[in-house]
Amino acid sequence: xxxxxxxxxxxxxxxxxxxxxxxxxxxxxxxxxxxxxxxxxxxxxxxxxxxxxxxxxxxxxxxxxxxxxxxxxxxxxxxxxxxxxxxxxxxxxxxxxxxxxxxxxxxxxxxxxxxxxxxxxxxxxxxxxxxxxxxxxxxxxxxxxxxxxxxxxxxxxxxxxxxxxxxxxxxxxxxxxxx
Amino acid sequence: xxxxxxxxxxxxxxxxxxxxxxxxxxxxxxxxxxxxxxxxxxxxxxxxxxxxxxxxxxxxxxxxxxxxxxxxxxxxxxxxxxxxxxxxxxxxxxxxxxxxxxxxxxxxxxxxxxxxxxxxxxxxxxxxxxxxxxxxxxxxxxxxxxxxxxxxxxxxxxxxxxxxxxxxxxxxxxxxxxxxxxxxxxxxxxxxxxxxxxxxxx
Numbered sequence: 001x002x003x004x005x006x007x008x009x010x011x012x013x014x015x016x017x018x019x020x021x022x023x024x025x026x027x028x029x030x031x032x033x034x035x036x037x038x039x040x041x042x043x044x045x046x047x048x049x050x051x052x053x054x055x056x057x058x059x060x061x062x063x064x065x066x067x068x069x070x071x072x073x074x075x076x077x078x079x080x081x082x083x084x085x086x087x088x089x090x091x092x093x094x095x096x097x098x099x100x101x102x103x104x105x106x107x108x109x110x111x112x113x114x115x116x117x118x119x120x121x122x123x124x125x126x127x128x129x130x131x132x133x134x135x136x137x138x139x140x141x142x143x144x145x146x147x148x149x150x151x152x153x154x155x156x157x158x159x160x161x162x163x164x165x166x167x168x169x170x171x172x173x174x175x176x177x178x179x
Numbered sequence: 180x181x182x183x184x185x186x187x188x189x190x191x192x193x194x195x196x197x198x199x200x201x202x203x204x205x206x207x208x209x210x211x212x213x214x215x216x217x218x219x220x221x222x223x224x225x226x227x228x229x230x231x232x233x234x235x236x237x238x239x240x241x242x243x244x245x246x247x248x249x250x251x252x253x254x255x256x257x258x259x260x261x262x263x264x265x266x267x268x269x270x271x272x273x274x275x276x277x278x279x280x281x282x283x284x285x286x287x288x289x290x291x292x293x294x295x296x297x298x299x300x301x302x303x304x305x306x307x308x309x310x311x312x313x314x315x316x317x318x319x320x321x322x323x324x325x326x327x328x329x330x331x332x333x334x335x336x337x338x339x340x341x342x343x344x345x346x347x348x349x350x351x352x353x354x355x356x357x358x359x360x361x362x363x364x365x366x367x368x369x370x371x372x373x374x375x376x377x378x379x380x381x
Contacts, residue, residue, distance in 0.1 A: 001303065001309060003374070004309045004333065004374075005333060005372055005374065007311075007372060008309055008310075008311045008333050008372060011311045011312040011331065012299065012310070012311060012312065014312065015295050015299075015312055015313055015314075016270055016271060016273075016292045016295060016296075017295075017296070017299060018263060018266055018267060018270060021266065022259065022263055025259050025262060025263075026259060029258070029259060030248035030249065030251065031244060031245055031248040033248070033258075034244050034247045034248040034251075035244050038244065047257075047258050050258065051258045051261055051262050054262050055262060055265050055266065058266050059269075115246070117239065118239065118242055118243045118246040118247075119243075119246075121236075121239040121240060121242070121243035122243040122244075122246070122247055125240065125243065136240070137240070140237050140240050140241065141240065141241055141244065161203065164206075165195065165202065165203060165206075168202065168206065168233065168236070169195065169202070171236045171240070172229075172232045172233065172236050175232070175235070175236055175239065176232075
């Protein structure tokens, strides 16, 4: 069952098969956590957000229209949860200022170009200002529309467009060397 | 008080055009899947190059997250355990299915959720099959009542699907009859996915 397709696992989970859902969580959880951490700028909160998102998703499995797209669907729920978290923060304090760069996990045997490229991209995302990174990830990873992002982050749509434009230019420039 | 800079206006992007086409327009064009075809854009080598870079950066963005995730699976255990604990507490048991017993003083039942679990196990036990969804039709609340079962399944590529369905019907009927006392009148099997040998971990 570890190798079963997402769609199969998702319909079983919808039937109440906890084990099938566990396989989904183990398969996609790591990506969701990395994503949430990038979005929030904090690894401390990302575990909470992801756990909460997976619990919400379990309760709402009946709403999942296309089980083969369970990953995108989860991504969306994680995004919403992370955005909720940001809203709470916005109302309270300046936690955003506290962002510490995620520790880099350097390994010596980086030989494959493809991996180097992915590492370079990761580093480039890391260098983006947090607000630009958020807009970019919501747009490109979670398929949010400009309007969705504007609403989620409480920004005018024009500002969101501007931030995404700048992120785009920055990332393309950063990755120029890797063409 | 707020750190978000929605009060400060972003300066317009300086000279962000490629061959006279704004990069915003190029980005929207890529979003639309490069359709309908825009002759101005497609006619410019510089624009095409920009589209290529942009598509690449998008792809790499996603891939780099996956790459990073794959690199650190070690931190996973705790939150999944917590998640599963929460979920098990709220699993919906469904209808109670009474089981007749010769001794009138004994009342037995299984839940619908447990019956589904039986069906899944029966299906998974069949080589080359991974069961999908399970549903019951009929009056489950009466002991020994007629019930129709509907399942979906994934089958290993190359198997005779007719034979797969027949065996699955037999296994499911046997399991339900033996453990729930329901009278299985029909098992509808829909094979809705095929997987390649080797992907099957059993």
